[in-house]
Amino acid sequence: MDQAVAGIILAGGQSRRMGGGDKPLLTLGKTSLIDHVSRRLKPQVAALGLSANGDPARFAATGLPVLEDTVPGHAGPLAGILAGLEWAAGQTGRRWLVSAAGDTPLFPGDLVERLVAAVHDRPGAIAVASSDGRWHPTFALWPLGLRGALHHFLVDEDNRRVSAFMERHGYVEVEFPMIETGSRRIDPFFNINTPDDLAAAERLLQSLEP
Numbered sequence: 001m002d003q004a005v006a007g008i009i010l011a012g013g014q015s016r017r018m019g020g021g022d023k024p025l026l027t028l029g030k031t032s033l034i035d036h037v038s039r040r041l042k043p044q045v046a047a048l049g050l051s052a053n054g055d056p057a058r059f060a061a062t063g064l065p066v067l068e069d070t071v072p073g074h075a076g077p078l079a080g081i082l083a084g085l086e087w088a089a090g091q092t093g094r095r096w097l098v099s100a101a102g103d104t105p106l107f108p109g110d111l112v113e114r115l116v117a118a119v120h121d122r123p124g125a126i127a128v129a130s131s132d133g134r135w136h137p138t139f140a141l142w143p144l145g146l147r148g149a150l151h152h153f154l155v156d157e158d159n160r161r162v163s164a165f166m167e168r169h170g171y172v173e174v175e176f177p178m179i180e181t182g183s184r185r186i187d188p189f190f191n192i193n194t195p196d197d198l199a200a201a202e203r204l205l206q207s208l209e210p
Helices: 033-044 056-062 077-089 111-118 144-155 162-169 195-208
Strands: 002-010 045-051 096-101 126-131 134-143 171-176 179-181 184-186
Touching (some): 111 134, 126 162, 134 162
Antiparallel strands (some): 179 184
């Protein structure tokens, strides 16, 4: 656990390809997606919150504080990250916020450790995860000092592109290895967007069980 890092699980998407509703509440194995993600991230951070709009009671079983967007208009992942930055700023001793998508159950157990190490000599930079040559902007380490610039980007510029914000403020890409299981290579940032993805994730979990 890194005492300087708070975490936010991004669970505010509208899940259109899953037929609507709260995708992170879907069951994977015997556990909800959000619990899979929480169990992976919680040991890595000093405080953990959940980004979601609407009635927070539907996430009560997680035991996590539910953070609504602080800017209007359903502005996507960056709005959830901003809410997380503002919340983390009130957590004594925190320097960074790490974000994780609520539909990605297999991300690395050393995510935070490696992202923090990547910006050790680059204060103010964002660290973003990548795998198999592709980056994953919702899995990133954000300096708390960026919250004012992010608010301006979302509200005054009306720009919602995560990659555009990262490119403007500087980022370090951190490559994570693929998961090797038998003859298969699995992306640790495999995310669940469709019913077929959910079925594939069920099979992946079974293949990874000892």
